Amino acid sequence: EVQLLESGGGLVQPGGSLRLSCAASGYTFSGFAVSWVRQAPGKGLEWVSTISGSVGIPGTTYYADSVKGRFTISRDNSKNTLYLQLNSLRPEDTAVYYCVRPRIRDEGYIDSWGQGTLVTVSS
Amino acid sequence: EIVLTQSPGTLSLSPGERATLSCRASQSVSSNFVAWYQQKPGQAPRLLIYAASIRATGVPDRLSGSGSGTDFTLTISRLEPEDFAVYYCQQYGSSPQTFGQGTKVEIK
Numbered sequence: 001e002v003q004l005l006e007s008g009g010g011l012v013q014p015g016g017s018l019r020l021s022c023a024a025s026g027y028t029f030s031g032f033a034v035s036w037v038r039q040a041p042g043k044g045l046e047w048v049s050t051i052s053g054s055v056g057i058p059g060t061t062y063y064a065d066s067v068k069g070r071f072t073i074s075r076d077n078s079k080n081t082l083y084l085q086l087n088s089l090r091p092e093d094t095a096v097y098y099c100v101r102p103r104i105r106d107e108g109y110i111d112s113w114g115q116g117t118l119v120t121v122s123s
Numbered sequence: 124e125i126v127l128t129q130s131p132g133t134l135s136l137s138p139g140e141r142a143t144l145s146c147r148a149s150q151s152v153s154s155n156f157v158a159w160y161q162q163k164p165g166q167a168p169r170l171l172i173y174a175a176s177i178r179a180t181g182v183p184d185r186l187s188g189s190g191s192g193t194d195f196t197l198t199i200s201r202l203e204p205e206d207f208a209v210y211y212c213q214q215y216g217s218s219p220q221t222f223g224q225g226t227k228v229e230i231k
Contacts (some may be wrong), residue, residue, distance in 0.1 A: 045160075045168065045211055045222040064219060098167055107220040109158035109213065111179065113167035 002026040002112040004099045009117030020117060022082040022099030030054050030077040033106040036084050038095035038115075048085050048097070049073040049084065052106045062106065067093075089121045124195045125149055125214050127223035135231040141201040144226045146212035150193065155214030159188055160211045162225075168211060172197065202228070 008020040024034070035050040051073045052060040061073050072085040082099055096116040102108040126149040136142055146157065156173040160168035170179045175195055185200045199206050205219035207230050212223040 044224045045213075047220050049224070050191075062218070103173075104156075105215065107218055108215050109156070109170065109173040110168075111170050111173075113169070115167055123189075 002101060003061070004089045004114035005101045006097065006110055009097065009119045011120045011122065012089055013123050014089060014091060014121055016121070018086045018089065018119060020097055020099075020119070022084075022085040022087065022098075022114060024080045024082065024101075027101075029075075029080040033102050033108075034075065034082045035100050035102050035107075035110070036073065036082075037098045037100050037110070037113075038119075039098070040092075043095075046095075050102065050106050051075050051082070051117065053091045056106070058072075060106070064099040086119065089119075091121050093119060094121045095119060124219060125152065125217050125221050127212055127214055127221055129210075129212060129226045130225035131226060132224075133170045133227045133229060134200055135229050138202050138204055140202050142197075142202055142206070142228055143199040144199075144210055144228070146190075146195040146197070146223050148193040148195070148214055151218075152193070152195075152214045155191050155195075156214060156216035157188070157190065158213045158215065160213065161195045161206075161208045162211065163208045171210075199228075 003025045005023045032053040038049040050062045068087045074083045098116045099114040100110045101112040128230045132144045138167040159172040176188045
């Protein structure tokens with residue numbers, strides 16, 4: 001069974017930084033792309049970032065325009081862990097951040113979701 | 124970027140009734156790469172349908188997806204109590220992938 005377990009969320013001031021982690025288990029982590037999707041309180045889903053797996057060009061990264069230049073996605077296949085470094089945080093970045101596994105392509109449909117970690121940006 | 128518009132925003136129905144949820148894309152979705160997700164309060168979304176009409180593992184056959192091009196539909200033939208939730212469509216045919224704003228199916 002695929003399991004994705006996020007951690008690292010919390011309260012941070014505007015302009016601050018945070019690093020989210022996602023521990024994966026139950027499948028061959030290195031072989032698959034992994035992504036972050038966020039959901040602001042009471043709002044819909046927004047794709048944030050993806051990093052490719054071993055198929056294609058490993059380690060290729062993709063970002064939503066809203067976070068490009070501020071967020072950095074990375075992975076450590078030896079630890080089966082995905083990361084998201086969040087810098088220059090804004091109040092509009094407040095959301096639950098889900099670690100997800102896309103299928104078929106790097107930006108594919110999502111067959112597995114973590115439980116999410118809440119990031120709150122507020123002074 | 125492809126914009127997905129879901130309608131209606133809220134659907135008020137009784138158990139046993141049929142639910143029809145619409146997802147309209149601002150331009151044609153390549154290969155009909157549309158997925159549907161269900162989300163209940165306090166939970167992560169759950170995959171229901173991918174490639175417009177393929178049910179994910181464990182999804183009951185009262186849920187079905189259809190459509191092509193720019194118009195896609197999720198149909199629940201007979202609503203069960205566990206079907207009352209928020210539903211999102213996603214297109215993954217073009218980058219960036221995008222989601223609709225959601226349709227809430229509530230008990231009438």
